[in-house]
Amino acid sequence: MRTGYPALAALLIVLAVSAGLLMRRASAPAEKAEGGLRVVTTLFPLYDMASAIGGGRAEVSMLLPPGMEPHSFEPRPGDMARLERADIFVYTGSSMEPWAGDLVRASANRELLAVDAGRDIVRAAGPSGGAPDPHIWLDFDNAKVMARTIADAFQTKDPENAEAYRRAAAQYVEKLSALDLSYRNGLARCRTRNIVYGGHYAFAYMARRYGLEYSSAQGISPDSEPTARDLAALVEQIRREKIKSVFYEELASPKIAETVARETGAGMLMLNAAHNVSRDQLRDGVTFFDILGSDLAALREGLECR
Ligand SMILES: [Zn+2]
Numbered sequence: 457m458r459t460g461y462p463a464l465a466a467l468l469i470v471l472a473v474s475a476g477l478l479m480r481r482a483s484a485p486a487e488k489a490e491g492g493l494r495v496v497t498t499l500f501p502l503y504d505m506a507s508a509i510g511g512g513r514a515e516v517s518m519l520l521p522p523g524m525e526p527h528s529f530e531p532r533p534g535d536m537a538r539l540e541r542a543d544i545f546v547y548t549g550s551s552m553e554p555w556a557g558d559l560v561r562a563s564a565n566r567e568l569l570a571v572d573a574g575r576d577i578v579r580a581a582g583p584s585g586g587a588p589d590p591h592i593w594l595d596f597d598n599a600k601v602m603a604r605t606i607a608d609a610f611q612t613k614d615p616e617n618a619e620a621y622r623r624a625a626a627q628y629v630e631k632l633s634a635l636d637l638s639y640r641n642g643l644a645r646c647r648t649r650n651i652v653y654g655g656h657y658a659f660a661y662m663a664r665r666y667g668l669e670y671s672s673a674q675g676i677s678p679d680s681e682p683t684a685r686d687l688a689a690l691v692e693q694i695r696r697e698k699i700k701s702v703f704y705e706e707l708a709s710p711k712i713a714e715t716v717a718r719e720t721g722a723g724m725l726m727l728n729a730a731h732n733v734s735r736d737q738l739r740d741g742v743t744f745f746d747i748l749g750s751d752l753a754a755l756r757e758g759l760e761c762r
Contacts, residue, residue, distance in 0.1 A: 492513040493510060493514040493610065494515050495515065496539060496542045496546070497516065497517070497545075497547070498518070498526070498556060499547075499593075500730055504743055505573075505744070506610075508603075508624060508627075508743075513614070513617055519531070520731075522733060523732065523734045523735060525678060525732070526731045527552075527679060529555075530555065535559065539560070539565055540564060542568055543569065544613055545568055545571065547573065548572070549590065551579075551588060552590035552591075569612060571606065573602040573605045574598075576601050576605060577598045580595075582675070583657045589657065589661060591658045591660070591661060591731075594659060594662045595664070596636040596639075596665070598661065599632050600629045603629055606625070607624070607625035635745060638749075639752055642752050642756050643756070646760055647761075648760065649667065649759065650670075650697055651669065651703060651759070652671055652690055652693060652699055653672040653702075653703045653727065654690070654705075654715075654716050654717075654724075655678060655712065656672060656673075656674040656675060656678040656705065657672040657675055657676045658672070658676075659727065671693060687712070687715060687716065699758075703754065703758060705729065706729065706730075706732075707731065723758075725754040725758045726750075727754055728747050733747075
């Protein structure tokens with residue numbers, strides 16, 4: 457009989473484990489089985505943060521169509537329908553998405569948690585004392601605050617998984633610290649500290665953080681045409697400081713940078729403010745860290761850093 461005992465014990469263990477699994481499955485809340493939190497974000501940095509924090513528990517989508525320049529974006533009727541089905545809507549504030557508040561107010565979804573991820577961020581002044589700079593995510597300390605704000609919303613809506621969201625947010629914040637350090641080291645010793653940007657005013661937070669100077673051809677939105685005097689000032693700066701490269705932006709025509717480059721013989725490099733991504737980038741799962749890593753490489757080349 458002794459030889460039969462372990463087999464019986466093993467059988468009992470298998471039965472007990474199966475029963476436990478069945479009971480656990482039966483008691484799991486029904487809504488979790490349906491795919492977890494539904495999260496809609498406006499801009500790419502928010503999409504990246506929400507995706508990382510949600511892990512496999514959230515279905516995150518971006519309201520901006522891929523490749524769309526966000527400053528001129530106007531929501532379409534279908535966007536309202538997406539909010540009706542969402543648990544959480546994340547945006548950065550009224551200067552970047554002036555339409556977001558209206559969308560939330562017009563929504564019939566009483567359960568929707570609308571999160572202004574920029575609510576705790578102190579805005580830096582815009583160009584020549586104008587409206588504040590809305591590109592808050594380009595200071596990585598701001599990005600940390602935004603990630604934590606988003607994680608708070610996830611915890612509020614899905615307290616059962618609060619610990620997982622907190623952990624994922626902490627990991628995201630750690631990656632931002634590493635990125636910040638690579639910028640600090642990578643931009644410490646450069647021949648010039650002047651970023652000449654043939655696009656709209658977007659990199660002031662980054663420039664301030666790493667002790668760089670920043671001149672842009674346009675104001676805080678890319679829809680304004682630069683004046684001949686603005687262009688002449690950039691050309692003059694490039695010549696005076698023997699700057700090797702002019703930077704251009706990701707989703708608008710590079711024609712301003714092309715004009716300046718032609719006039720001065722400077723090269724051209726893309727500096728991506730990560731507002732949004734292309735359809736291909738979205739499909740390939742490009743991250744905020746991929747984009748900002750490429751930016752660091754471009755800055756190091758353009759500013760001639762060692
Ligand atoms: Zn912008």
